[in-house]
Amino acid sequence: MEKDISESIAWAKINGDVLKSLEAPRKLYWVILVAALTLFGVGLGCEVYQYQIGMGVANLNNPHVWGLYIATFIFWIGMSHSGTLLSAILHLMHADWRKPIYRFAEAMTTFSLMTAGLFVMVHLGRLWQFYYSVPYPNERGLWPNFQSPLLWDAMAIFTYLSSSVIFLFIGMIPDLAICRDHLHEGWRKKLYTILSLGWEGTDRQWRNFRVTYLTVACFLIPLAVSVHSIVASDFAMSQQPGWHVTSFPPYFVAGALYSGCAAIITLFIILRYVFRFEEYMTLPILKKVARLTFAISMVWTYLNAIEFAAVWYSHDQAAKDVLLQKAMGPYAPFWWMMIFCGSVVPLMLAVKRFQTNIPVLFAVSLLLNLGMWLERWMIVAPTFSHGYYPWTWDGFQWPSWVQWGMVFGSFGWFTLLFMLFCKIFPSVSMYEVKEMVYHRSLASKKNELAEKGAH
């Protein structure tokens, strides 16, 4: 077994390498940043246009009242899950290999939640009145409808977002202190000075830090599960055929972890190149992420099969018709594409040779995410075109360029936030990599001694 990280890296070199990512990335960084900004501009333009003219420009209609916005919203919520998986769940399980990569995964969580939140907003017919659906004290004594899964959604997402921002920040404090001490004068030094909260690395501070970090990690895990279960409830608690499925919450959570892991592979490869992190984001770690992704893809495939079987054997004709329509109706190309990308493509990850092959992994991870995006669309759209009521069976409503513009714009927005984060904050956790190196060298020293016969 290859080593996750070399034990011979000096601590000062770790500092130097990571801090360099804040200063001088490769040129590709700027290319990505400009591309992201352009895409975001397109999305913003679409939203301004839709806000002015009305939701009709999205080519939504009755019965197709929800379009790509809700599908992409679920996609981004799903994306946010693997950050918590890597940083909190694997932290509790003492999986050492997560240490160099959890920071950017956690940043991914935060930013994909922010992106998802935008989709709730652009989806609203009266964006300017969005606060009607959140509980806030007002002189009229009016409250939102606590029965609505959409309200639970808003609350769950907000809780998850604020907790993951706190978690991301707390985990960064020792690193921010390193930045404070090593970076040249400027606005960033001031920022680090404020954010590092006077960290000096005393024993007492470390003890408090560990306890806080663990507490927030434990708090975050149930939130991650609940937030996507609640998004699933938006569908499972409705009465519509194809949505009213008991297995939706675990299915959504599995799908979320799946797309999140695939996105981690994508970003892993990009960051590794752009910031020259080859020594920290090593191939053995990538291999472990690839295996994890493969395992989750199989869980997702299994839950998908359960859903189909449950519908097929349920004698619920309406739900059955929706399933048949997905497989044979106007949505069939997308649906089969989803099956292919979600269940067949990940089989590539089972091949050992591909688990460390960067170009293959990059292509596979993009396809997996395409599949997972299609999955969300295939959950939302077919139910509208083939619901309970025959008069409204009208096949297909192709989303207009406004919808597509905003979908692509959201990728721009996410990339923009993420890339800015990686340039301003250390995207590899320096103190934890040091711990990792230290534990490795301790272990190897022990082995050496044992070989010599000493105890």
Added chain:
Amino acid sequence: MSVTNLLENWSQFRHGHPVDDKPHEEYKWAMAIDLDACTGCNACSVACYAENNIPVVGKEKFNAGQQMHWMRIERYWPEDGREFADQGAQFLPMMCQQCEAAPCETVCPAGATNHTADGVNSQIYNRCVGSRYCSANCPFKVRYFNWYDYPSTDNVWPAEMTQQLNPDVSVRSKGVMEKCTFCVQRMTAAKNTARNEGRLVRDGEVQTACQQACPTNAISFGNLVDPESKVAKQWAHQQVELSKEVQAKDAQEGGTDLRGYRIMEELRLYPSVMYLERVRESAI
């Protein structure tokens, strides 16, 4: 929805079941539509447009599926092998079924759609944020969304037609959901008159626009709580009970000759509209 409502009057806004939760006291507005009498002439739909200030969206938006007809005439052809020339369409006027346990009400995040004490499903335009969850959860898809700002759109109500707009009904701005209200403005006016005279609304005192316009009197509308009303008599005669998801007559072996039924009763929505099945051969 205030805290007091949440804690004490919940059943006034939501019904899980029409009778068990909170029986209707004075009024329960309901409808009966005789499909045998319906000729599919669309007069009801036109009357509804006129009465409720419904925007006429034009050909282009209609083709995009963005029409606003609260009352629509659906056409069905039985699949018995005969082509159009030998067989005409069967018509079904469809509007909000004013379900007692309405799936649209529970999902609205803002509480913009609620049950009234009269057993009607209300829509508060001012409160609507436009999440369209209600429409997503409506099995009949009878809720219509304002995809554009129609009052400020050209040719929705051409100049000479603005004089025709009904002053008792508000026009709706972009981004809100709307649907059939059972002509709530007429019910309110009749109830006010009745209250001033210290009595209940009499049968036939309120007519919905569609009912009024129907040339064959296919639609009847009234108070189900009043056993003497025409609607109550029709429901009773057809043995259709508001609070049942399976009618006793349907459980009988061999069925009955009674024509009354409600659409998708098995979903436990308890709709307030009863249809009378068509028996005559469809004309061409």
